[in-house]
Amino acid sequence: MVYLGSGCYGGKPAKIMMKFIKDNNFKSRNVALFGTSGSGEGFECRKMENLLITKDASIKGKFFCKGKFLFANRGRPNDEDINDAKEFAQKLKQN
Numbered sequence: 390m391v392y393l394g395s396g397c398y399g400g401k402p403a404k405i406m407m408k409f410i411k412d413n414n415f416k417s418r419n420v421a422l423f424g425t426s427g428s429g430e431g432f433e434c435r436k437m438e439n440l441l442i443t444k445d446a447s448i449k450g451k452f453f454c455k456g457k458f459l460f461a462n463r464g465r466p467n468d469e470d471i472n473d474a475k476e477f478a479q480k481l482k483q484n
């Protein structure tokens with residue numbers, strides 16, 4: 390299982406993460422995605438997922454939550470977010 394994550398910048402994951410996905414072989418690879426963003430909507434995960442699907446990766450799950458953005462969402466991700474992320478990762482590990 391490969392875990393890949395990014396913040397959201399202008400509605401997209403970090404360029405370096407998209408380059409990493411483009412430059413590597415993900416054929417039949419199990420991938421879990423995580424992300425943080427001001428909106429907490431997971432657009433960064435969806436964009437990574439879309440690219441990974443073109444690389445024949447098998448997406449096993451996605452976790453996303455709010456991250457601080459300027460003056461919004463101070464303290465996020467918070468302890469609860471981190472615990473949720475840990476649970477997400479642990480559950481996938483058991484599969």
Ligand SMILES: Cc1cc2nc3c(=O)[nH]c(=O)nc-3n(C[C@H](O)[C@H](O)[C@H](O)COP(=O)(O)O)c2cc1C
Nearest residue numbers: 396397398399400401425426427428429456457458
């Ligand atoms: C330059 C910049 C652009 C951002 N653009 C967006 C955005 O388009 N949508 C959004 O929801 N959050 C946006 N954010 C908020 C980040 O996604 C959020 O702070 C994220 O948790 C950053 O993760 P990092 O601390 O790992 O860089 C932006 C933040 C920065 C610094």
